[in-house]
Amino acid sequence: MSVASGLLPTRPRTGFGRLGRAAGSPLVRLIVKRVLLAIPILLGVSVLTFWVLSLIPGDPARAMLGMNATDAQVEALRHEYHLDESGPQRYLDWLTGALHGDLGTSMVSSQTMSSMLADRWAVTFELVALAFIVSLAAAVPVALLAARWPGGVFDRISMLCSVTGLAVANYVLALLLVLVFAVEVNVLPAIGYVGLGQGLGPNLKSMVLPTLAMAIPLFCFYTRFLRGDLVDQMQSEDYVDTARAKGIGPWRVLWMHAFRNSSFGMITIVGLNIGTLVGGTVIIEQIFALPGLGQLLLQGINTRDTVVVQDLVIIFAAIAVFANLLVDVLYAVLDPRIRYGSH
Template identity: 65%
Template sequence: MTTAVASRPETDPGGRSSFLARARTSPLARLVVRRVLIAIPLLVAVSILVFALLEAMPGDPARQQAGMDASEAEVEAIRQTMGLDRPAPERYLSWLGGALTGDLGRSSVSNRAVVDLLGERLPVTLEIVGLAFVLSIAVALPVALLAARRPGGFFDRLIMVMAMTLLAIPNYVLAILLVLVFAVLLRQLPAIGFVPLAEDLAGNLRSVILPTLALAVPLMCFYARFLRGDLVEQINSADYVDTARAKGAGPWRVLWQHAFRNSSFGLLTIVGLNIGTLVGGTVIIEQIFAMPGMGQLMLEGALSRDVAVVQACVFIFAAVAIFANLIVDVMYAVLDPRIRYGSH
């Protein structure tokens, strides 16, 4: 007599194994996993490069912290406290091991945990960068579409002249001009300082308008100019545009539903490449407007040879740029499913 033994299913339809099985068979999930695996060694390489550059900087951080009048015994004690008496590879591996557990070390200037400093400064930078990014895209898209609607027309020429003029002005010069106009002459906005969002919404918005514009205007002009040129090229040379027109599609429908869809790939590439520029611009802009963000923190750390602070700030900036490019890759795959299966 044989007894039937019920075989246990290998995967539970509603369980974790089923989810992992679907993730393994999803081209989009595999794409994300590949990009994440590439991002990890990139972040490690960035951290090694920053550590090496800080090590190569002239001067003695311990002497700088102790002061020029300090004795050699006092300097040596500070050097041991900062861990500078250990070999550089050992100090880097110690920092990397701590970073993997969420411990980014302590500031040699304030003796505070770097994680606490980042927790205070990061929201300021994220607000400025986020607003600048949204503003640049929100203005560049309609402006480029309107300019490409009638190439060579009055609006197109006006926009291109304004874009080229503003692109020729560095963002730190633009920041000073904004302060001169809106803070000094018109006296409508504060020139420096930051009001936390939790304290006063209106005051917060007033305090971030000028630094946001200083970051957003150059990107806004660049995006509008690039997208307008790509749209005009698509309209004048693409076969699918002629086909859409032959089927009776109107100018705006051809521009938005056909030309813009293909031009969006180029725009996504430019946006992904410029995220690092946008984040890096905060180092200068926050200093000009006295914004207590990560850019100012990193500059202060570089001037005082606060290795742990600079290392953590650059690591965060690099992670943001890499993560932004990961999102761009995923958006590529969403817009064009062929990318999920191809080798590009």
């Protein structure tokens, strides 16, 4: 194009230009901001965990070798795992190794943490995923039915069940489930885990009781929260009255209008509960003898295996932080106003 025409030549659109525009989008800036905020949180958790473990009385090397071990054996073990170094130096060594992908070696089993995590993460992931899916899939329809006829028979029964379920601890519920379905009725296994490699049916059968032990309290909490929010919107929001005035049916108003607005609150509750759900695996996996990360953490605490405890606490904290990051991103996707108001 000539200059005489009065128009300047335009730059061709390149992949770098599109990448730059994407990097400058409000959503990407929100994600970067949350990731940068997560880094000091994880560092703080690691420092606090390391400090608390150092305050536990006794010598981990002596506890592992037993009272009959000689002083030379204890000192050799302390030197092998750098227990003879100062606390700050040991933390810096651990942090440097973790940043390079080396999570250390178990003081009890002498296995690398990478191999131990590879053997166990799938069990915990399956348990958490099943509990999350079951609780949410059951809570949404029950809450919708209860909110459709507030004060009715179904609403009263569902709220009574929710309050009762929230009042029972998950480990007590786990023992009751074992007593009923594994001892009295004898239709489900009480303990043990069957991998997916041995068949989907046996795998799911071994996971029914631990999944229910974790899903039922979540189901009760989700149901009560969602039902209360739906009823409040159906009775007090102007947009509900407007939809009714247009002749829209009650079920459509409840599903298309009230539930869509209530989903924002549910996203927050679900995101906050991910960390609690993962933490609950410590007790449930121990009760049902599931070889997951929760059982490994409890074993590490009992055997004073500081490497295992340190790494798993950071992993659990990272999962909770990632869940909250995912909630922020979902908020920004569902409501663009959050993206532009975040910077």
